[in-house]
Amino acid sequence: MTLPHPLPGLGAIAGDYDILLCDVWGVIHNGRESWPAACEALARFNRDHGHVVLISNSPRPSSDVVAQLDRLAVPRESWRAFVTSGDATRAELARRAPGPAWVIGPERDWPLYEGLGLADAHGAEDAAFISVTGPVDDETETPEDYRERLAAGVARDLELICANPDRVVQRGDRLIYCGGALADLYAELGGRVVMAGKPFGPIYDLALHEAARLLGRPVDRSRVLCIGDGVVTDVRGANAQGLDCLFVAQGIHGDAARGPDGALDAARAGDLLKAETTYARYATLDLAW
Template identity: 85%
Template sequence: MTLPHALSGLSDIAADYDLLLCDVWGVIHNGRESWPGACEALSRFNRDHGHVILISNSPRPAPGVVVQLDALDVPRDSWRAVVTSGDATRHELAQRAPGPAWIIGPDRDWPLYDGLGLEIADGAADAVFISVTGPVDDETETPEDYRERLSAGAARGLELICANPDRVVQRGDRLIYCGGALADLYESLGGRVTMAGKPFDPIYGLALAEGERLLGRPVDRSRVLCIGDGVVTDVLGANRQALDCLFIAQGIHGDAARGPHGRLDPARAADLLKAETTYARYAALDLAW
């Protein structure tokens, strides 16, 4: 397997790209604090080279993510547009309205359903499909807490719409479960899952349409760079779209790609990618200019 090229910083390749499709959690913040070096790198790209589109697997539509970015002191000049899995998933949900939908997830994710005209079911027995954004309490719950309830949905043949394909994200110094982990469990129970976020096509369609709007012309896909720390979401999504990728190898993977010298070990980064049959043209421990 070809090793990813280790970057000293985004400045090494910035002139080669017009658009960055940049992940959020694990790249520019950890849910508790933002990382100034990553934000500065994106701001400098916006100023001197092209446009940054943040592409997040958050189940909330973009306005809710912007509120969170502001609260974490992510500068507005570090991005030009935000596209989320929630935005892409709303199209899927609208096609299935009025339901009823059995909804699983915390109250903070309810903006996903605003204005869709969905009826709410009490559980699998009353639903025609399931919508999952994540565990209700992601601080304490695991997918196993949902096995019995999801088994009932799978037994009825209900489709599950997962608004956040991430399995885990970093929150502070911990990894917490996301909707993708519940979707994996549902599939293991024989259930059918539909997702629109990374690595699936719909979210990239929205992001590239934003890119065309920002550029004022058709997007040259050879000049689009995806950035992310999720191998089965960010990197696999870039591969499926035939877009270049910068793999942020620290993120949710901790020190797995760090060599004994404290710097990125391209072979260790390649091992993380190879485990999911993916490839990234570039890799770095974190995003910096």
């Protein structure tokens, strides 16, 4: 496998692209604080080169997540459009209305369901399908806490709609479980899973639609760069779409791609990619100009 090219900074390749499809959590913030160098790099691209479309596996609609970015001091100049897995998943949920839907996830994710006309189910016994955004308490719960409940859904052959394909994200200095980890368990138990976020096509359709709107013309896919730290979501999604990718190798992978000198080790980054049969054209430890 060809190793990714170590990238000293986004400025080295900015002129090659019109559109950046940039991941959010793990690239520009960690759930506790934003990273100024990454935000400034995106802002400079917006000013001097093209347009940044944020593409997140957040299970909430993008309009609801903007407030979180503001709280984390992510400058509005860092992005021009924003699409989420929640945006893409709402279409899947709407097709299954009125349900009833057995909803699993924290209260903060309820905006996902607003206006869809879905009835509530109390569990597997009275549900038409399951909708998962993540653990109810992601600070303490693991997928194993849901094994028995999810097995009941499999026994009834209920389809599970997962609004966040991420398995884990970094929150501060910890990794917490996301909806994708519950979806993995459901599939392991023999259940049927549907996802619309990264790495799946629907979220990229939305993002490229936004890109075309910003450009005022059709998108030249050879001039689109995907940026992200998730190998099975960001990188695999870029590969499936035939788009160039910048792998932010620190993120959820910690120091696994760092060499003895503290710099990016392209071979170690390549090992992370190879483990999931993926490829990235470029790699860096942290996004910066």
